[in-house]
Amino acid sequence: MKADPKADPTAEPQYMIRFDKVGKRYGDHQVLRDLDFTVRPRERCTLIGPSGSGKTTILRLLMTLERVTSGTIEVDGELLSHMRRGDRLVPADEKHLRRVRRKVGMVFQQFNLFPNMNVLRNITEAPVRVLGRSREEAEQRAMELLEMVGLSGKADAHPGRLSGGQQQRVAIARALAMEPEILLLDEVTSALDPELVAGVQSLLRDIASEGNLTILCVTHEMNFARDISDRVLMFDHGQIVEEGPPEKIFSDPVEQRTRDFLQAVLQT
Amino acid sequence: MNPCSSDLPGTVGEAMPFLCDGALVTAQATLGGAALALVLAFAAGLAMLSPRRLVRVPARVYMEFFRGTSVIVQMFWIFFALPVLTGYRLAPLAAGILALGLNLGAYGAEVVRGGVLAVPRAQREAAIALNFSPYQRMRYVIMPQALAAMLPPLNNLLIELLKATSLVSAISVGDLIFESKALINSGSDRAVVMVLVMVIYLLYAGLITAVMRLLERRMARMLGREVRPLWPRRRRRSAGGELTVAAGGAR
Ligand SMILES: Nc1ncnc2c1ncn2[C@@H]1O[C@H](COP(=O)(O)OP(=O)(O)O)[C@@H](O)[C@H]1O
Ligand SMILES: [Mg+2]
Numbered sequence: 001m002k003a004d005p006k007a008d009p010t011a012e013p014q015y016m017i018r019f020d021k022v023g024k025r026y027g028d029h030q031v032l033r034d035l036d037f038t039v040r041p042r043e044r045c046t047l048i049g050p051s052g053s054g055k056t057t058i059l060r061l062l063m064t065l066e067r068v069t070s071g072t073i074e075v076d077g078e079l080l081s082h083m084r085r086g087d088r089l090v091p092a093d094e095k096h097l098r099r100v101r102r103k104v105g106m107v108f109q110q111f112n113l114f115p116n117m118n119v120l121r122n123i124t125e126a127p128v129r130v131l132g133r134s135r136e137e138a139e140q141r142a143m144e145l146l147e148m149v150g151l152s153g154k155a156d157a158h159p160g161r162l163s164g165g166q167q168q169r170v171a172i173a174r175a176l177a178m179e180p181e182i183l184l185l186d187e188v189t190s191a192l193d194p195e196l197v198a199g200v201q202s203l204l205r206d207i208a209s210e211g212n213l214t215i216l217c218v219t220h221e222m223n224f225a226r227d228i229s230d231r232v233l234m235f236d237h238g239q240i241v242e243e244g245p246p247e248k249i250f251s252d253p254v255e256q257r258t259r260d261f262l263q264a265v266l267q268t
Numbered sequence: 269m270n271p272c273s274s275d276l277p278g279t280v281g282e283a284m285p286f287l288c289d290g291a292l293v294t295a296q297a298t299l300g301g302a303a304l305a306l307v308l309a310f311a312a313g314l315a316m317l318s319p320r321r322l323v324r325v326p327a328r329v330y331m332e333f334f335r336g337t338s339v340i341v342q343m344f345w346i347f348f349a350l351p352v353l354t355g356y357r358l359a360p361l362a363a364g365i366l367a368l369g370l371n372l373g374a375y376g377a378e379v380v381r382g383g384v385l386a387v388p389r390a391q392r393e394a395a396i397a398l399n400f401s402p403y404q405r406m407r408y409v410i411m412p413q414a415l416a417a418m419l420p421p422l423n424n425l426l427i428e429l430l431k432a433t434s435l436v437s438a439i440s441v442g443d444l445i446f447e448s449k450a451l452i453n454s455g456s457d458r459a460v461v462m463v464l465v466m467v468i469y470l471l472y473a474g475l476i477t478a479v480m481r482l483l484e485r486r487m488a489r490m491l492g493r494e495v496r497p498l499w500p501r502r503r504r505r506s507a508g509g510e511l512t513v514a515a516g517g518a519r
Pocket of ligand 1: 026029031049050051052053054055056057058
């Protein structure tokens with residue numbers, strides 16, 4: 001594995017996220033190859049691109065659900081997948097992962113709420129167990145978040161009794177309760193019935209417009225992408241084909257592959 | 269009326285005091301075996317899921333060994349051969365419980381492993397995304413859901429265990445079977461004794477199932493699933509052929 005051992009870990013991070021020659025392989029299938037990209041603090045980026053181009057893989061790497069097969073990832077100036085031992089880089093151990101992971105939160109396509117806990121508990125369990133908050137403090141914060149996502153009345157409900165849109169709002173509240181600096185959103189409205197999409201999107205618009213989070217969002221909803229992002233990155237075959245501000249990418253893309261993709265998406 | 273009383277008429281009165289003693293020993297063997305089996309099942313079942321070979325392999329060896337040899341042979345080894353090898357002799361009931369626990373624990377390990385694997389991978393990933401430690405993921409997210417999947421097969425195993433306790437009579441533990449043989453040998457009516465023994469076993473099995481059903485219902489409620497009725501209503505075919513609930517339309 002090639003990585004730069006001279007990189008100074010004490011330097012002020014200019015980047016919240018930094019991919020450096022990242023490769024990811026599943027068996028023989030090279031999903032990402034020498035991928036370089038950076039995200040500034042509080043920047044909101046949207047990843048677009050055809051299915052199978054590696055967008056989810058990028059988010060899963062950042063969430064430490066997968067490990068890189070080559071290259072390095074840094075989050076807020078700290079190595080994510082590796083740690084330094086002497087002047088060598090070795091795969092990160094659990095302790096290191098837990099420290100860096102604290103800054104990252106993720107909302108999944110399928111919500112993935114815990115069915116063995118009610119809504120309130122879904123939101124408070126990690127702050128209590130992981131951050132060491134008191135139960136009262138965590139519940140107070142959870143109630144504020146539930147109010148924000150418009151579900152104050154559902155604190156005691158079982159997640160299975162909620163609609164998809166409501167479940168996804170709870171999942172958003174649950175991720176925010178951990179006070180992440182980076183929020184990863186992986187096609188968070190694709191599993192929702194059409195009439196529930198708008199509500200979740202407008203909630204996320206509000207969250208994004210507060211501007212204190214770094215957001216990395218994968219979506220096929222181009223209007224939504226335009227509203228919430230500072231920058232759009234077009235992916236194909238695990239590589240960035242084109243990037244730029246949403247106005248530029250959506251109205252005047254340079255690359256043929258971007259044009260083809262946008263045309264295909266906008267037609268449906 | 270005390271069912272263990274010798275005042276009961278005929279063979280029943282003659283047999284019940286002895287059968288009650290035996291039933292108590294059978295209960296002890298079942299509960300003791302179950303306690304040991306559960307501890308071993310969780311320890312070995314979780315160990316088999318470990319990413320470390322050094323943890324996984326011994327658990328696997330334990331499971332394959334005790335699943336692959338019969339309880340009675342294990343019991344004979346523990347009761348007869350171990351004292352010769354180690355100079356330490358276990359009481360017969362303790363040796364029986366040890367053998368039953370080791371054997372059923374091996375089957376239980378596979379149930380525990382399967383239950384954990386049955387929890388969707390996405391649940392584990394959501395727990396990682398919230399930065400739970402590996403222990404916390406298991407304790408607060410995976411295990412509560414896995415238990416729900418484990419309860420029905422564990423119920424079966426406990427019934428198996430109940431039946432297997434009859435083997436302790438082979439190392440002279442005075443369980444139900446041991447007492448019933450003694451009664452028959454001393455001239456009690458064989459048929460009556462066997463019916464009584466059967467009824468006691470059935471009562472025990474019913475008790476185990478009832479407790480497990482209650483646990484299942486609690487789990488189902490926790491997971492927000494449809495709760496099955498404790499005793500499913502019998503369905504009967506009415507004359508017209510359509511299905512009706514017994515308590516409803518059909519007489
Ligand atoms: N666990 C896995 N094992 C094998 N292949 C995988 C795995 N996860 C993803 N892939 C493959 O990696 C490629 C990129 O997947 P993904 O990142 O999910 O793409 P996208 O989110 O852009 O649709 C796909 O071809 C997919 O089949
Ligand atoms: Mg995807």
